[in-house]
Amino acid sequence: MAHEATIPRGAMLRTVFSKTLRDQRKALAWWAAGFAGAILLYSSFWPSVRDNAEQFNEYLRKLPDFLKNLLGQIDYTTPEGYLQSELFVFLAPTLLIVYGIGAGARAVAGEEEAGSLDLLLSVPIRRRRVLVDKFAAMLGAIFLLTTVMWISVVAFGPLFDLRVGLGGFTAMSLNTFLLGMVFGSLALAVGTATGRRSVAIGVASGLAVATFIVNTLGPSVDWLDPFRLLSPFYYYADGNPILNGLDPVHALVLAGVSVAAFVYALWAFERRELTA
Numbered sequence: 001m002a003h004e005a006t007i008p009r010g011a012m013l014r015t016v017f018s019k020t021l022r023d024q025r026k027a028l029a030w031w032a033a034g035f036a037g038a039i040l041l042y043s044s045f046w047p048s049v050r051d052n053a054e055q056f057n058e059y060l061r062k063l064p065d066f067l068k069n070l071l072g073q074i075d076y077t078t079p080e081g082y083l084q085s086e087l088f089v090f091l092a093p094t095l096l097i098v099y100g101i102g103a104g105a106r107a108v109a110g111e112e113e114a115g116s117l118d119l120l121l122s123v124p125i126r127r128r129r130v131l132v133d134k135f136a137a138m139l140g141a142i143f144l145l146t147t148v149m150w151i152s153v154v155a156f157g158p159l160f161d162l163r164v165g166l167g168g169f170t171a172m173s174l175n176t177f178l179l180g181m182v183f184g185s186l187a188l189a190v191g192t193a194t195g196r197r198s199v200a201i202g203v204a205s206g207l208a209v210a211t212f213i214v215n216t217l218g219p220s221v222d223w224l225d226p227f228r229l230l231s232p233f234y235y236y237a238d239g240n241p242i243l244n245g246l247d248p249v250h251a252l253v254l255a256g257v258s259v260a261a262f263v264y265a266l267w268a269f270e271r272r273e274l275t276a
Contacts, residue, residue: 016125021137021140028144032148036156039149039152040152047160047161050082053075056076057074057077060076079163080165080168080242080243082162083162083164083172084172088176088237092176093179093233093236095145096176097183099145099184100138100182100183100187101184101186101187104187104189105188105204107134108131108192109196109197109199109200131265134188135185135262142180146173149173150170150173164242168242168243169242172241174251175246178254179254183207183208185257186203186207186261187200187201188265189262189264190204192265192268192272193265211231211233212231215228215231215233215234216233218234232257235254236250236254
């Protein structure tokens with residue numbers, strides 16, 4: 001166990017967390033730059049949209065019910081309504097879900113398939129400690145992208161007179177982070193249990209699409225409506241947080257799903273015989 005004597009335990013634990021983030025640093029930088037650039041672009045459109053807001057609102061009133069359910073209570077005369085439509089319906093949740101699923105699938109299954117997991121576990125670190133650090137790195141990366149989004153709106157918005165109430169905007173941003181966390185945690189759990197990155201991506205992505213459809217069509221399809229309570233998207237957007245603020249119960253549900261998926265990942269990781 002000379003290896004254990006020469007490497008301080010605290011240094012080994014920090015290495016798992018920091019190595020995971022370091023391996024992602026280039027991708028994270030591009031993701032952050034793309035996120036900020038998209039928000040700058042959308043912010044620049046606001047003056048034109050605001051000046052023609054009544055036409056946009058009239059168009060929304062003529063949409064089919066399922067599209068109205070998808071967009072929520074949109075009012076293009078307000079910055080909050082514009083951001084809800086252009087940022088929080090598709091762009092932000094899609095980016096964070098895609099990133100979270102990719103990061104969660106790579107965390108264990110990706111390393112196992114690449115043959116680097118055995119090397120990581122060859123040092124005297126408990127499996128659960130490795131997974132905790134991997135999970136923390138994934139959440140840290142998703143939170144970083146959420147922070148970039150928040151800062152970009154606050155920084156770029158006023159350049160185009162797009163000024164949003166920070167309370168509701170922060171609540172909606174937090175819900176977006178939690179939504180990305182849910183599907184990233186599910187990908188981590190599936191990848192840890194199966195050791196297959198493609199399966200983790202496929203299952204988590206399939207759940208994202210299925211639960212999105214259930215939440216969107218539920219109000220228009222009677223037999224689907226009760227199942228909306230099983231969709232993370234219901235807890236993400238119900239109650240219009242950008243206008244009404246954070247719903248603590250909904251936030252706790254999203255966080256609880258992530259914690260449950262992580263606990264399952266811990267259980268599975270401790271019991272699996274890893275492939276060479």
